[in-house]
Amino acid sequence: MNYNIFLEQITKEVKELTNSQAMIRVDHVQKLNFPATDSMTILYPGENVAPAIYLDSFYQEFLAGTSMYAIAEEILAFCRKYRRQDKLDLSYYSDFRQVKDHIVCRLVNYEKNKTVLQKVPHQRFLDLAVVYYYLMENSLFGSAGILVQDTHLSMWEICHDNLHALAMENTRALLPPKMGTLSVLMEELKEPPLSPSDEDSSDVEASSMYILTNEDMCNGAVCICFNDILRSAGEAIGSDFYVLPSSIHECLLLPVQGWNANDPGRLQSIVSEINQEYVAPEEVLSDSVYRYRRDIELLSIAAIELKK
DSSP, X not given: OOHHHHHXXXXXXXXXXXXXXXXXXXXXXOOTTSOOEEEEEEEOTTOOOOOOEEOHHHHHHHHTTOOHHHHHHHHHHHHHHHOOOSOOOOGGGGOHHHHGGGEEEEEEETGGGHHHHTTXXXXXXXXXXXXXXXXXXXXXXXXXXXXXXXXXXXXXXXXXXHHHHHHHHHHHHHSOEEEEEHHHHTTTSSSOOOOOOTXXXXXXOGGGOEEEEETTOXXXXXXXXXXXXXXXXXXXHTSOEEEEEOOSSOEEEEESTTOOTTHHHHHHHHHHHHHHHTSOGGGOOOSOEXXXXXXXXXXXXEEOOOOO
16 A cells, blocks of 8 residues: 555544544644644533644554554544643634744754744754744643744834844743753763763863753754853863754864864764764754854854755
């Protein structure tokens, strides 16, 4: 059975298991850091919000021998777990006055997200892009966010420049930067941050490696977009430093002292390998390595990511 027929059959199976009481919809969506994929939403009468259930993995289950009925049951179990059994008032989102204080920014890889960025306001930053989202705290979905799209700018009647300035200001206020040595902060991270192997870091002690993130340790790599934060980092480190993008959540800072001219390329290879083997695809930021020069207060690319 090919994938398109699977989509038709699984939709029919889920519909039957709900006794046709729910509206089943399958949409072709584009997520950040992911190729386009298909998601299913299951809306019961009186509801206007439902979790998106991505179907790629279920198709792989089917190819591995799981029955269509079992997959439909699994989908419905997921829906029941995250279902909100009433209507969620989203009218506030059309009023810019009610959302403007919660719009913040994050960094994504530009090349990997070119298709998404065609419909999303963004600002280029080196080989990356700054995008914006509405920060939802204590929501049904926990600490989540709504990606700001071009249609939202039209609805709010605001230009990109004003949005960028507002989001940068809010990011500093709502998600203040946090920096500390690798040995101290790595214990607080949910996942261990990217770090060179013992062999590659023999000249640099863990106490001289720094992690730059934010207080929530979520989408904290955007801190490298703030000149004053990089300036303060340079003062703390006491020299120029390399920036290794551990993930979208944090960056590893290494003092340039102790590394030779060939090392940016070596560090880039390490970043690339770690991204492929240990970082979740949706959390990969870049394979590139950056360098901050204190004398001219400039962050630039020291080693570009390898073309796949």
